[in-house]
Amino acid sequence: MERLSLTRPLILAPMAGGVGTPALVAAVSRAGALGSLGAAYLSPAQIAKDVAEVRRLTHRPFAVNLFAPQPLPEVTPHQIGRAAAELAPFHVHLKLPPPSLPDAVQQDFGAQFGAVLEARPSVFSFAFGRLERGYLEALRERNILCIGTATSVPEARLLEEDGVDAVVVQGGAAGGHRGGWLQDELAPTLELVRRAAQVVRLPLIAAGGLMTRGDVQDVLDAGAELAQCGTAFLRATEAGTPGAYREALAGATGTTLTRNFSGRLARGLPNAITAGLHAPLPYPYQNALTRPLRAAAATTGRADCLSLWAGEGFRQSRDGPAAGILEELWP
Numbered sequence: 001m002e003r004l005s006l007t008r009p010l011i012l013a014p015m016a017g018g019v020g021t022p023a024l025v026a027a028v029s030r031a032g033a034l035g036s037l038g039a040a041y042l043s044p045a046q047i048a049k050d051v052a053e054v055r056r057l058t059h060r061p062f063a064v065n066l067f068a069p070q071p072l073p074e075v076t077p078h079q080i081g082r083a084a085a086e087l088a089p090f091h092v093h094l095k096l097p098p099p100s101l102p103d104a105v106q107q108d109f110g111a112q113f114g115a116v117l118e119a120r121p122s123v124f125s126f127a128f129g130r131l132e133r134g135y136l137e138a139l140r141e142r143n144i145l146c147i148g149t150a151t152s153v154p155e156a157r158l159l160e161e162d163g164v165d166a167v168v169v170q171g172g173a174a175g176g177h178r179g180g181w182l183q184d185e186l187a188p189t190l191e192l193v194r195r196a197a198q199v200v201r202l203p204l205i206a207a208g209g210l211m212t213r214g215d216v217q218d219v220l221d222a223g224a225e226l227a228q229c230g231t232a233f234l235r236a237t238e239a240g241t242p243g244a245y246r247e248a249l250a251g252a253t254g255t256t257l258t259r260n261f262s263g264r265l266a267r268g269l270p271n272a273i274t275a276g277l278h279a280p281l282p283y284p285y286q287n288a289l290t291r292p293l294r295a296a297a298a299t300t301g302r303a304d305c306l307s308l309w310a311g312e313g314f315r316q317s318r319d320g321p322a323a324g325i326l327e328e329l330w331p
């Protein structure tokens, strides 16, 4: 990781879905930390465009992040009908056509990965699983550092065995999707870092609930080389966080874990969707099914139907330029 010449031991968490704009990524990299572009929902052409925009704004290193490919789970027409029926009243409310699954429920990982190789960021990071050897070799050939994501010590060890360059250990307080695939301990971040540091030799990147300079210092003292922060930047001026989401963050009282937006467990603020659905499809089907609703909710300012991803530390998130937020996290 030394080759990145960071002047702050911080990574901007990749935030797919519109929050992690190229402007936010570039602002963080310009300030001596590592910006990450959350590209999991982007087409190859959009990845190329967003990377070009980051490069227009900074010459500093940055990361691009994707979700590791997984075999599609089986879903029956009955399951799809039930999940769509649950969502239907929300569609009526937002004057959308009835919910239905699109033909393509997710981006083609191979094509996205090709776009990343072509773009040659300094770092590639991924979550939700392991990567086949061929992908890791392609990164190494191009001198792109590779970071995997673990929510438990066994996952961190598997990623080390696979040959990644560093591992994000994501504690239970983290906002957004749980990044693991095997067993999720939902452990306190500090405890997970301490345990992982005893058995994993690779550089560790701590994530989950790191909101202050003290939080960052604690995970470094526990054995992490870097701290990855997402929620701290949700209200940054450069973030793509819609206004209704920002207002919800300012007024919320707590977070919840839900599968209702995507089919994968994720932490965010509770709303009508987290409370009102009971039969979500597995990922990526539910994600595809709820996409039109989430898009309409973002444009019409309806926080009740938006995925309001946020970590347990959200009360300490602040408005203002990313450079100021970084200055507070690590002066």
Ligand SMILES: Cc1cc2nc3c(=O)[nH]c(=O)nc-3n(C[C@H](O)[C@H](O)[C@H](O)COP(=O)(O)O)c2cc1C
Pocket (backbone or CB within 6 Å): 013, 014, 015, 016, 017, 019, 038, 039, 040, 065, 126, 127, 149, 170, 173, 174, 175, 176, 177, 179, 207, 208, 209, 210, 228, 229, 230, 231, 232, 309, 310, 311, 312, 313
């Ligand atoms: C809005 C949002 C979107 C996220 N999207 C991604 C993503 O695309 N890829 C990923 O690896 N992690 C994603 N995460 C999780 C972060 O990488 C990280 O684990 C988390 O933000 C750390 O906890 P914190 O939010 O308490 O700082 C996301 C988190 C948030 C809040």
